[in-house]
Structure formats: structure tokens, C-alpha cells
Amino acid sequence: MKPQLQVGLIGYGFAGRTFHAPVITSVPGLRLRKVVERRSEHSKERYPWVEVVKSAEALYADPEIDLIIVTTPSTHHVEFVRNALNAGKHVVVEKPFTATTAEADELIQLAKEKNKMLSVFHNRRWDGDFMTIKELLQKNLLGRIKECEFQWNRFNPIVSGNNWREQAGTGTGVFYDLGVHFLDQAVCLFGTPDTITAKIESQRENSVAHDYFDVTLGYEGNLQVRLKSSPFVRIESPRYILHGENGSFIKFGVDPQERALINGQSPATSNHWGKEAEELWGDIYTSLGQLTVKGKIETLPGAYQAYYQNVYEHIMEGAELEVKPEEARMNIQLIERALQSNQEGRTLFVHDKNALKGRV
Template sequence: MKPQLQVGLIGYGFAGKTFHAPIITSIPGLNLQKVVQRSSESAKERYPWVEVVKSADELYADSDIDLIIITTPSTDHVDFVRNALNAGKHVVVEKPFTVTKSEADELIQLAKQKNKVLSVFHNRRWDGDFLTIQEILQNNLLGRIRECAFHWDRFHPTASRKNWRDQAGKGAGVFYDLGVHLLDQAVQLFGKPNKIAADIQIQREGANAHDYFAVTLGYDDKLKVTLKSSPFVRSESPRYILHGEKGSFIKYGLDPQEKALISGQSPASTPQWGVEPEGQWGELNTSLGKIHLKGKIETLPGAYQNYYQNIYDHIMENIELEVKPEEASYNIHLIERALQSHKEGRTLLVDN
């Protein structure tokens, strides 16, 4: 039996209940021991062995807890992460890491001082379509990429009065919530951009936080990457569009893992986890030498569990950390520059 890391989870809302707890409990070696829930003990319905506590302080004071997972709204992240690190715990925090880059860098420095692991849950690096695009680019199936677009469109024409993401305040809004995933994916695929231009709006009547964004990242080799999200897209649009000197790749549909997790499934108990139905496979149109290839290619299986497996392996065996806090901090830097670009109505250098 693998040595166990004892895990404490702060927050059992949508993120904690849907994403973190089912994945944590699917990893041999991670033992979900305590959950912070202030107003109920619903975590025990699915995980009867856990101890539900009312305060995060009870996790900080527990010498048995090795790793604390923070799934609170992003406006709360800094204090929880700081307190967990000061208590001598390893920390995983939901995205977005923080509201500002200065806050992120403060926490990174503290983690180094305490010699503790700090990582951000950028699980969308393990979406099947993203893994497939990585493989396409690594094998140069499209040639030099000239233009691409990542869309996270949805049809939510009415703003929620209960969801914190729709409320006024720093760190709320769709750009922090969904945009940070697309920024992270773009940087992972193409590296750091040198220019950014952004249009970030509140479009829905009665909304208090931005619900639309169109952001363009510019690169030295003239590559342009457009990231976009709108709440008024009722007809499905492509999720990923990549155009290169040899061909194109177009992909519709969302990775199936989120839907599976919402339905109560987990990677540990679901055969063919993360496997996408053939109807959602992307279409590749390219050339290999003199051969023209056109047709659907099978999406690689998604694997959110690999994020937490890497956390365990990094803590226990010093395997390289997949999602480094410095990478998450850079994503927040891009958000800040995008917001400034929108405010000033012009294209900005990412680093000035």
C-alpha cells in the first residue's frame, strides 16, 4: 500500500464537490480526511469517513494534515493560502490563483520560505481535446501555426444573482473564471506572447461582472491567438480552430469529464474515463508530403486525475511539478494586462 498523504479540503461548493473530492479520492495515496463546511455536513453523504469541521483553523492546527486544497471563491484565496502555508501545509488552490500578480508572487515566495508545495488547479491541461492539440503540434501535422482561436461560448442570457462569479468585485467575472483556462492553454501551446489586445464587457442586462471577452495574443512570429467567450451563443460554435501552413484542425464540443463528474462519476469507478464519443472528434485537414489527409481524428482521453497524481508524486518522489505556481502567476499577469488594454482601448506589450 502506498504511503498516505492526509488531505484537508476547504470548501464543498460546486468546485470542491464536483471536481476536487471525486478526483482526490480516486488517487491511491491521497486520503481525504477532513472537509470544511460551515453550514452542513453533506460531504459525509458521499464520503462517510471524512470529518466535517466548521473552520479552516481546524485544518491548520491538525498535525496529521499534509495537504490542504482550497476551493473557495477566488476573492478569498490569498488569506487561505497564506494561512495554510504558515501552518506548514502543502497547498493546492483553485484557479484563478489570485486577483493580482503581486498577491500570487507573495504566496510563491512564502511557499519557498516554508519549503512547501504550492500549485494551482489548472485541470484543463488534461482536457482530451487540449491533449490532442498538443500531440498534433508536437508532430507538426499543421506546419507552422499562423492563426488560432479558442472559444468558451455558452447560452446564459440571464445573470445569476447567487453565483459569486456574476457579482461585482475584484476577481469575479467570466474572464477570471473561464478566460484564465484559455490563457493557460495558449501559453502552454505557444509560449509567452509579446502583445495583448482585449475587449472585456458586461453584456447581460443586470449583470455586475464581465460576462464577455475577446482577447488577442500576439507573438513575434506573427502568430495570433484569439480567446473568446460570449453568454449569447445558442448555436454551437467551434471550441478550437487552428490554421497552419500545412493545414487546419477544427474541434467542437466540451471535454466530457466535467459532465461525468457532475453526474456523480469518478475516474476510479468509471471505465473508459475521459473518452470522447466519436461524434465530437475534431476534423484534421492537412498534407503529409504529397498526400492530402482529411477526416476526423480520435480525441485522446482526458485525465483530470493526472493533476492530483502529479501532486502526490511531486511531494512523495520529487517528480517535476506539472502546474508550477509561477505559471499560474503569469496567467494573472496576462489578465491584468488584458484588463488594462480594454480600459485604455489599445494593444499593449505584455511586458513593458
């Protein structure tokens, strides 16, 4: 058997219950040992071996806990991550990393001082559709990309008021919640943009947090990457649109992993984990030399478990960390610049444009 990393989970709400616990328990070498639940013991229904504790301090004080997962609302991330690092634990924190770059800088510096791993759960890098797009660009099947559009639309016209994401304050709203995924994907594909132009609004009646965004990232070579989300889209719209000098790729549908996790499945219990139905495969129209190619591209299987597998291999075997805190910090900087662009009604330069390079 592999050496075990003992894991403590702070929070068993939607994120902890759906995205973290089932994925953690599917990775050999990670053992979910303690879960912080202040008012219930729901985690024991699915993971009867775990110990439920009522406070995060019980994880900090346990010398056998190696890795702490923080799944609290983003407005509380700083406190929990800071305390976990100070307790000498490795830390994974749910996205968005923090509400501000100043908070991100503090936590990155603290992790370095404590010589502990700090990573942010940007699981959407392991969405099958995004992995497929990454492969398309690596193989240069579309030529030089000139225009992209990423859309995360939904039909949710009524504010519930019960979700922390819909509350007022820094770190809430759809741009922090969903937009940060698109920013992370865009930076992974193309590097840090040169400019940013944003329209970020609260469009629904009685909304106190932003629920709509239309953000354009500008790059050298006239590449424009547009990121959009609206709560008033009732018909299906493309998730990804890419146009290059040689051709185009259009992809509908969403990665099946989230729905599978909500339905109680996990990578450990499915033989076809992350595999998308053929009718959702993306459409490609491109040229290869003198040949014209038009058809479907099979979507690569998604693999959220790969994130936690990498975390294990980084801590135990010294593998390179896939999601570095500095990358997550860049996403927060881009959010701040987008909010400033929206407020000032103008395009802004991204001053740290060379801080991170695209991976494709």
C-alpha cells in the same frame, strides 16, 4: 500500499464537490480526511469516513494533515493559502490563483520560505481535446501555426446574481473564471505572448461583472491566438480552430469529464474515463509530404486525475511539478494586462514575454 498523504479540503461547494473530492479520492496515496463545511455535512453522504469541521483552522492545527486544497471563491484565496502555508501545509488552490499578481508574488515567496509545494488547479491542461491539440502540434501535423481561436460560448442571457462570479469586484467575472483556462492553455502551447489586445465587457442587462471577452494574443511570426466567450451564443460553435502552414484542425464539443463528475462518476468508477464520443472527434485537413490527409482525429482521453497524481508524486517522490505557481502567476499578469488593454482601448506589450516558454 503507497504511503498516504492526508488531505484536508476547504469548501464543499460546486468546485470542491464536483472537481476535487471525486478526483482526489481516485488517486492512490491521497486520503481525503477532513472537509470544511460551515453549514452542512454533505461530504459525508458520499465520503462517510471524512471528518467534517466547521473552520479552516481545524485543518491548520491538525499535524496529520499534509495537503490542504482551497476551493473558496477566488476573492478569498490569498487568506486561506497564506494561512495554510504558515501552518506548514502543502497547498493546492482552485483557479484563478489570485486576483492580482501582487498577491500571487506574496504566496509564491511564502511557499519558498516555508519549503512547501504550492500549485494551482489548472485541470483543463488534462482536457482530452487540449491534450489532442498538444499532440498534433508536437507531431507538427499542421505545420507552423499562424492562427488559433479558442471559444467558450454559452447561452446564459439572464444574470442570476447568486453566484460569486457574477458579483462586482476584482477577481470576479467570466474572464477570471473561464478566460484564465484559455490563457493557461495558450501559454502551454505557444509560450508567453508578445502583445495582448482585449475587449472585456458586461453585456447582459444588470450585469456588474464582465460576462464577455474577446482577447487576442500576439506572437512572433505573426501568430495570433484569439480567446472568446459570449453569454449570447445559442447555436453550437467550434471550441478550437487552428490554422497552420500545412493544414487546419477544427474541434466542436466540450471535454466529457465535467459532465461525468456532475453526474456522480469519477475516474475510480469508470472504465472509459475521459473518453469522448466519436461524433465529437475533431476534423483535420492537412498535408504530409505529397499526401493530402482529410478526416477525423480521435480525441485522447481526458485525465483530471493526472493533476493530483503529479501532486502526489512531486511531494512524495520529487517529481517535477506540472502546474507551477509561477505559471499560474503569469496567467494573472495576462488578465491584468488584458483588463488594462480594454480600459485603454489599445494593444499592449507583455513585458515578461520571455519568462515562460511554451511546452510544445
